[in-house]
Amino acid sequence: MQNRIKPEFLSFGAEVRRLRKAAGLNQQRLADLVNVTRSYITQIEAGRTRCRRDMALRLDRALKAGTTLVEAWDELLESIKSDKYPKHFASYPKAEQSAIMVRAYEERLVPGLLQKEAYARVLLRDEDAVENRMRRQEILYRNPPPVVSIIMDETVLYREVGGPEVMKEQLEYLYELSLSGKVQLQVAPIRYIRNVWGSFHVATRPDHKQVAYAIKAWGGETTTDPDEIAVANETFVILQSEALNVRETRLLIRKVIDERWT
Incomplete structure (x- = not known):
């Protein structure tokens, strides 16, 4: 339908x-x-x-x-x-709301789609922004939900945002999401990976056309240009080949929780 x-x-x-x-x-x-x-x-x-x-x-x-x-x-x-x-x-957030597939690579922070409220509050300046970020996450519980595949740089697990308690809650949530199957979560080890120069997101719409969003120093840039989308897709494939698989990622998240944030 x-x-x-x-x-x-x-x-x-x-x-x-x-x-x-x-x-x-x-x-x-x-x-x-x-x-x-x-x-x-x-x-x-x-x-x-x-x-x-x-x-x-x-x-x-x-x-x-x-x-x-x-x-x-x-x-x-x-x-x-x-x-x-x-x-x-x-607008990428609006494309995301109707997407059948969402893919993202984040090199500094937990993606907004997966953030707990306490983690988000450290990063955002006002209540409306926090509420909007939390509302985005409703797509994870949509019926049917989109396919969500997220790759994070390993440093995200160690970069303190809001203190140890906030980090522990956030990483526990990532662990639970991974177990639930709602998100295919992978971690890219700390090393140079060809063609990877920054965080980006790609939303695939029901007509299979795509919108991409790249994070830059002065904000973000949204594109529907086929050539730029092709670069993003190719980069994501490279990242998937270099990243830990879902099971290995889950084990690493548990290890970081126990050794650093507990």
């Missing part, structure tokens, strides 16, 4: 869900506010229907979201007419 849903609809639905949760509303309460059934809100959020423009306006009013959803609706319609992706879909 999900493979037949347009990625633009999934992106729009993810934005409705994000705004609804930020407003502290459940689906039934939002449905009551805009005078529709709960099942209709469920269909919109799941990307199974394209609501009318006036519904996007009503949702904006109910969620006190300004013109966020009506602008997204206009871009969605234009993208369907022109067979182009809407601008908001080029």
Whole structure:
């Protein structure tokens, strides 16, 4: 079913869900506010229907979201007419929300998708940023969940963020996630690996097109350029070949917890 849903609809639905949760509303309460059934809100959020423009306006009013959803609706319609992706879909976090596969390499920190709240609070400056980061992790519990493959540099396990207690909780969580099978987690040993120059993420959407995000000194850069995506994919394959396998990674995480953070 999900493979037949347009990625633009999934992106729009993810934005409705994000705004609804930020407003502290459940689906039934939002449905009551805009005078529709709960099942209709469920269909919109799941990307199974394209609501009318006036519904996007009503949702904006109910969620006190300004013109966020009506602008997204206009871009969605234009993208369907022109067979182009809407601008908001080029945002990596939004692509991630509707992705069927997420891959990432992190050389300094635990990826945001896997961070515990205490770890995230050390890195982020305000409450909204923390809440948004925690909300991203809902995709791990989606049905069906995306395939998530994460490679971290070994130094991430030793780099102290927030103190020993925070690190112990964070690494225990990584260990549990690895056991659960929700994430294929690998560690790249501390050594030079060809073509690896920094952290990056790649989200594969239901139509199998991809969005990549590279972390740079002055922020991040999102791309959908096929040549740049190809470099990211090739680099990830190289990293997988050099990294410890999932079982070895799990053993290393347990060792670091016991020897350094306990």
